[in-house]
Structure formats: C-alpha cells, structure tokens
Amino acid sequence: MxxxxxxxxxxxxxxxxxxxxxxxxxxxxxxxxxxxxxxxxxxxxxxxxxxxxxxxxxxxxxxxxxxxxxxxxxxxxxxxxxxxxxxxxxxxxxxxxxxxxxxxxxxxxLFTSGNLRQYRNMHKHLDLKAVKRMAKQILRGLAYLHSMSPSVTHGDLRCDKIYVNGHSGEIKIGDLGLATLLPYRWEEHEGHGGAFDTSVDVFAFGLCMLELITLKQLDPQHCSEWQQILLDVQDEEARTCIAKCLGPADQRPTAEQLLADPFFAVRKEAGKLAGALDPDLAASTKSLSNMPMDQGGQGEKRRTDDALGGAGGESDGAGEAAIAVGRLKGEDYEFVFTAKTSEGKLHFQLTMLGVAKPGDESQLKRDIEFVFDPETDTADTLAGELSQQFQLSPTDTEICAAALKEYLAKELGNEE
Structure with a gap:
C-alpha cells in the first residue's frame, strides 16, 4: 500500500x-x-x-x-x-x-500488533506476571460485557479474537457479533447443553489463559486435550484458576468473581509494591487510551471527585506511608501528584491547577482521587482517562503522564 x-x-x-x-x-x-x-x-x-x-x-x-x-x-x-x-x-x-x-x-x-495468538507466538519468553496482566484485562472486558442489561455474551472468545497494542500493553476483545454464525461452537467441549450464556465465555477465557501459559493452540478445533495440558501449568494458583474456568458450567465463577481470584492478587514483598517494576510503567505510548474513569479492580472504582481542596500527602493510618510529590506544569494545567501506599497499592490524589492566563480572576483547581494498580495500570492509560474526563490538550496529556512517570521513577529509586 x-x-x-x-x-x-x-x-x-x-x-x-x-x-x-x-x-x-x-x-x-x-x-x-x-x-x-x-x-x-x-x-x-x-x-x-x-x-x-x-x-x-x-x-x-x-x-x-x-x-x-x-x-x-x-x-x-x-x-x-x-x-x-x-x-x-x-x-x-x-x-x-x-x-x-x-x-x-x-x-x-486499528491494532498494530495483531491478535493475541500472533503476539504470544512472537514473544515466546513471557513471564507469568505478563500473562496475569493480559488475562486481567480480558477479564475486565468480559465483566463489562456480562454486566450489560441484557448481558452480552461474546460466544467465540479465542486468542485470535483478542487484539494487542504492543507498545502500550493494551489488550482488547474484538469480533463481537460474529458468534451469531456459530452459536454453539464450544458445545462439544464444554457441555453447556444448548444454554448459550456467559459461562461459555468463562470457559473460553480459561482456554485463553492455558494457551498463553503453555503456547498450545486452544480453540474449538484444538482443545480436546486441555485436561492433560492443564497438568503442564507449573504455577499452582494459575492452574487452580484455570481449572475453575473449565469446570462444570453451573460451578464456574463469573468474570467479576475471577478478578478477585488469588492468582490475580497484588502482593507486597519486602515493603515494595509487587509489579512496581512492570516495564509498561516506563513505556511511552503515543496513542492514548479512552478508559472511563470508573475502571478499577474487583468492586473498586476510581474516585473522580472534581472538588476544591488541597492535595495532601500525609499519612493517615497504620501501614500507610506518605510518598513524595511529582509536579510538572503543562499548557493549561499544572499537575501535582501525591500518593500513599496501603495494602500493596498506590492511593493517589492528583491536583490539577489551572495555569493562570492574563485576565483570569481565579485559578481553577481540581482534585481527583484514584487507586493505581501496578499490575494493570500505566502512566499513559491513566493520562488517557484524565484526557477524556477533562478534555485535556494533547500537550497536557503527555505532561500528566510524564509527571506520573517521574513520580514512579523516584519512588522506585527510593526503594532500591
């Protein structure tokens, strides 16, 4: 072309x-x-x-x-x-x-890195932590579909129906609606007995996880030996999680329940945040995600309080510690990050101060609170959320991401 x-x-x-x-x-x-x-x-x-x-x-x-x-x-x-x-x-x-x-x-x-099967086969040396990050994003997409009224069942979820932006680590489910042509594609393997519901997607998600970990192609044409392949999964929590997905239809957890599975838990190790060294935190992306501000973990939503108030970083509870501020001035806003750790997660408060212009009588001030999950979030996706929520300019979107990256780099340096 x-x-x-x-x-x-x-x-x-x-x-x-x-x-x-x-x-x-x-x-x-x-x-x-x-x-x-x-x-x-x-x-x-x-x-x-x-x-x-x-x-x-x-x-x-x-x-x-x-x-x-x-x-x-x-x-x-x-x-x-x-x-x-x-x-x-x-x-x-x-x-x-x-x-x-x-x-x-x-x-x-348009996705530049192709589908997840192609991407995984290209990058054969993939850490289990990266698999966890991918799987969690798939689950969040499924949980959203299944929460619709009426619920939306994908019906033909496979690794080649899931797409990747390799430079940012974004995972997105695609090809919705085509299951109409093959509504019972999985019936022979997962035994839903003609009941085409969201449990079909949970079964298919389990096979996607199994494929990501073992590199064995698993779809309706190649999944007859999944029970044997499951035994090849060395990590006990991963194997248990996948087994739940592939169990009897009436016993399978929902996508929302799977997000709380021990396999996806964020852990603290030696006082550090598990996953804090995720390479995606340092990755720079030019395409910004349009993530809604309510996207969080299991039962946990981002708080987006647009209020007048100070950005304090003082400790206010046992086991929490104040963390240094990241501060950069952009085109329309100055971004001031403060955060504290609690139960292995970063609880941020961002203050957006309007950059004063000639004739302005008062300075716009916005306080936004959110939880940063190092397993799944990146500075760029967060900046994309804020850009969508507050109509930030492209320059301010990049400055916001840079301020958060600067903070994360400083915090990691303090922990080493």
Whole structure:
C-alpha cells in the first residue's frame, strides 16, 4: 500500500489505492486486505476527518452463504458494538449493512500488533506476571460485557479474537457479533447443553489463559486435550484458576468473581509494591487510551471527585506511608501528584491547577482521587482517562503522564 495513502496524503497515487468510501464520506478503505478470518476480511482504512488509521471489516453474504435474513441478524448483533465503551473492548466507530452489495461494513480502531495468538507466538519468553496482566484485562472486558442489561455474551472468545497494542500493553476483545454464525461452537467441549450464556465465555477465557501459559493452540478445533495440558501449568494458583474456568458450567465463577481470584492478587514483598517494576510503567505510548474513569479492580472504582481542596500527602493510618510529590506544569494545567501506599497499592490524589492566563480572576483547581494498580495500570492509560474526563490538550496529556512517570521513577529509586 502507498505510504502516502496511509498517512492521509490524497495525491493521485493515493486516490488510486482507495477502493471505497463510507456513505458519510469520513472513511476511505484501501484495496489490499490486512487480515482475513472465516467470516470477514479486514482492510486498512483512514478517517479523513480526524486523520487516523482505522480497520474496515467486511462480512459478505455470498462468501458466507448467508440469506438476507441471516445477514440482517448478524448486522444487528455487530451494531451492538457501537454502544460499548470500555478500555478492554475494541472501539467500534461505524457499522452499516450495504444491501446493494450484500455485505456488512464495520469500522473499528486499528491494532498494530495483531491478535493475541500472533503476539504470544512472537514473544515466546513471557513471564507469568505478563500473562496475569493480559488475562486481567480480558477479564475486565468480559465483566463489562456480562454486566450489560441484557448481558452480552461474546460466544467465540479465542486468542485470535483478542487484539494487542504492543507498545502500550493494551489488550482488547474484538469480533463481537460474529458468534451469531456459530452459536454453539464450544458445545462439544464444554457441555453447556444448548444454554448459550456467559459461562461459555468463562470457559473460553480459561482456554485463553492455558494457551498463553503453555503456547498450545486452544480453540474449538484444538482443545480436546486441555485436561492433560492443564497438568503442564507449573504455577499452582494459575492452574487452580484455570481449572475453575473449565469446570462444570453451573460451578464456574463469573468474570467479576475471577478478578478477585488469588492468582490475580497484588502482593507486597519486602515493603515494595509487587509489579512496581512492570516495564509498561516506563513505556511511552503515543496513542492514548479512552478508559472511563470508573475502571478499577474487583468492586473498586476510581474516585473522580472534581472538588476544591488541597492535595495532601500525609499519612493517615497504620501501614500507610506518605510518598513524595511529582509536579510538572503543562499548557493549561499544572499537575501535582501525591500518593500513599496501603495494602500493596498506590492511593493517589492528583491536583490539577489551572495555569493562570492574563485576565483570569481565579485559578481553577481540581482534585481527583484514584487507586493505581501496578499490575494493570500505566502512566499513559491513566493520562488517557484524565484526557477524556477533562478534555485535556494533547500537550497536557503527555505532561500528566510524564509527571506520573517521574513520580514512579523516584519512588522506585527510593526503594532500591
């Protein structure tokens, strides 16, 4: 594909590569496919309104032998993705049924590192802690889907249906709605007896974990020996957690309950935060996550108090210790971080002070409280949350992330 086309330069050569434009004229699809599954073909596309690359998926009725009624049913299910908003679910921007060409078009965010199966096979030396971080993000996405009313069951969850941003460690579940074409894909293996519910996703999640740990491909065509493969898992807590997922349907935990499993617990070791040396904390990412501010661990939500108050860092309880402040001035705000440790987690208070401009009579001040989980959170994803919540400029988003990284680096240096 022409590099100019990918970067949004619309010269004569670039226009030759454009195969299709959406009905509203915002998205341009290029000719060459970048991926293909059993039911869909994926092309790279471009949002000409805001200048970003996206993925354009097509599901054709003819190649999939779908009747008009079946195609309409699939389109309806795929359009459900437009209503979903979660950091571990692929963002869908637009979906429509093209009756003149008997196909469905879906525009989603583009993932540069491919699916989780490809990524795992590329990086064979993966620490169990990294597997835990990936699995926890998948669980959070499932917990969100299953909490919808009515609940949303993915129905065909596999490592090649989960996507990765390798530079930031983001994991997102994709391909929602295609299970309509294979609603009982797992029936032979997990014995749900025709009851297509959220327990199917928990079973599939267990196989995803098993594949991540053992590198054995596990999906409906290759999972008949999972009982034997489970014995190869050396970590007892991981093996127990996976066994719960693969047990009888009526005994499986929910995704929300699994988030509290001992395998995912954050531990303190020798006074340090477990996971504090997670390389993702130091990784710089240019694409910011649109994480809602209520994303937290099991039963725990971020507090986003937009209030007038000081950013204090004093100790206020046994087992808690005050931690030094990270402070950087940005374009519209000065970011002041204070934090304390409690039960192996970082409890932050961020004060955002409006940068005074000529004519301003008062200084805007916002206090935000949140819990930072070093197992799953990064400075960049946190900055993405704040950017979305408070409409930060790109410069201030980067400054906010830098202030938090500076604090984390200082704290790690103090502990060594």
């Amino acid at each position: 022409d590099e100019g086309a990918g970067s949004g330069q619309h010269g004569a050569d670039a226009d030759d590569e454009i195969a299709e434009v959406d009905p509203e004229g915002s998205y341009c699809r290029y000719k060459e496919p970048v991926g293909k599954g059993r039911f869909k073909t994926v092309f790279k596309a471009f949002n000409s309104q805001i200048g970003i690359d996206v993925a354009w998926c097509k599901v054709n009725a003819d190649s999939n032998h779908l009747s008009e009624q079946q195609l309409h049913s699939v389109a309806r299910d795929m359009m459900t993705g437009l209503e979903l908003d979660h950091p571990n679910i692929i963002k869908c921007f637009r979906c429509w049924q093209d009756q003149s060409h008997s196909c469905i078009n879906l525009i989603t965010e």
